[in-house]
Amino acid sequence: MPYSELVGHEKQIETLKRALARNRMHHAYIFLGPEGVGKKTVALSLAMAIHCLERQDDFCGTCPNCVRIRNSNHPDVRLIRPEPGKKDISIQQIRDLERELNLRPFCGKKKIALLDPASLMNIAAQSALLKTLEEPPRDSLVILITTSTGELLPTLISRCLRLSFSSLPSSLVMKFLVEQKGIGPKDAEVLAAVSQGCPGKAISSAIEDFAEKRQAWIQKVSSLQAGDFKTVIELADDVSDDRDESLLFLEWMEGWLRDVLLHRVTESLQGICNFDKADEIRKFAERYSLDGILFLRSKALKTATAIRQNVNRRIALENLLCQVVRVQ
Structure with a gap:
């Protein structure tokens, strides 16, 4: 799904597109906003834009790199979340990530890590990640996805560039549900309202x-x-x-x-x-x-x-x- 097909967040997307076009990407970002508002979608879209084989003004969404990122099997893009049966992101996961980020990209331009939700890192894991962000490996990008920074270390936050994502207008969410998800207008109207402007939450609610x-x-x-x-x-x-x-x-x-x-x-x-x-x-x-x-x-x-x-x-x-x- 190219940027042009994403729902809302035009300002945040334009900021990222401009940084990428000028080769001025920060080494670490915090994507902050309500659950289901689209933070992860934008993060994955950024990863596609970085690795797209056909990108001009926008990424294509259909080349081998874009498809592999969408299917969560691109070797240079990692999604870090608690392991099955665990409640938090462990220090061992971060240590493994640190070693991986220090390797050269396998088939793309950058090693990219998305931590979602970043708030589930325990203190030891956050401290380990802080060391990585203080001396970021070349050609690496870390994105912390979270609904709140309250559980993150202040020193960790200070190493990241923050992008805030706000709830979308209900009319925009309703249009998305009807046109892209095939949900009937009446059900879409209710889902758009009770999801409080968060498309992901509306989709989950329908399912x-x-x-x-x-x-x-x-x-x-x-x-x-x-x-x-x-x-x-x-x-x-x-x-x-x-x-x-x-x-x-x-x-x-x-x-x-x-x-x-x-x-x-x-x-x-x-x-x-x-x-x-x-x-x-x-x-x-x-x-x-x-x-x-x-x-x-x-x-x-x-x-x-x-x-x-x-x-x-x-x-x-x-x-x-x-x-x-x-x-x-």
Whole structure:
């Protein structure tokens, strides 16, 4: 997929294209932005642009190098993530990467490493990577992909050039879902809204039957409003087994509470993401005070951060859901 076919992020893409054209690429970048907004897609596109055999103003997306990068089997482009069964990116993975970056490119112009999510590097791994970034190997490029820099060492951040990616307009996400993913306009409108401007999140939601999950979550959270502590256990059971499922639920809950807060403050439904659930939004807003809604939203965000840092998911979620029952 050439740059011209990517969704949004024109400013960031132009910055990278200009640096590449002038041979002024930085040795390390941080791509910072919400989950699913397109950071990894842009990073892989940059790798294709660097290695493309047919590139003129744009990379082709179809030459052998572009195809191998898209299929994750190019020898000079590595995607670093936790190994199967592991929770973090280990120091051994970074040491292996360091040795690889010091080798000459096998069939391209640069050795490229994408760490996604970079926030899952443990402290030892970050320290090892810092040494590499302080004396970067020739013809190497490292891209740290993350939703937050809070878990990264300040010294590591200082060695990287930061590119921030913002959520896209819902209309742009909807157009992408309809034209490129073949999703019906009605479903695309809902997915674009609840994904809060993140195309990747919208695609994942469509694949994972998000509409059914969202309906079940709304019903159960509504039961919590009525003081049903039994639902605390049931809902925590449902969403705590899998880390990604826990984070998906918390992302939905944060967005739901954003809508509730917006309606509570403006007494309007304009601008809410869950626009097809207006009645439920109104009832939720009537149940809680403004301070209560702000507290619950903050608690949901903190719970997501804690789960990313590998706390006990079940306990963290039960604690949050108990607050939904107790808070006024």
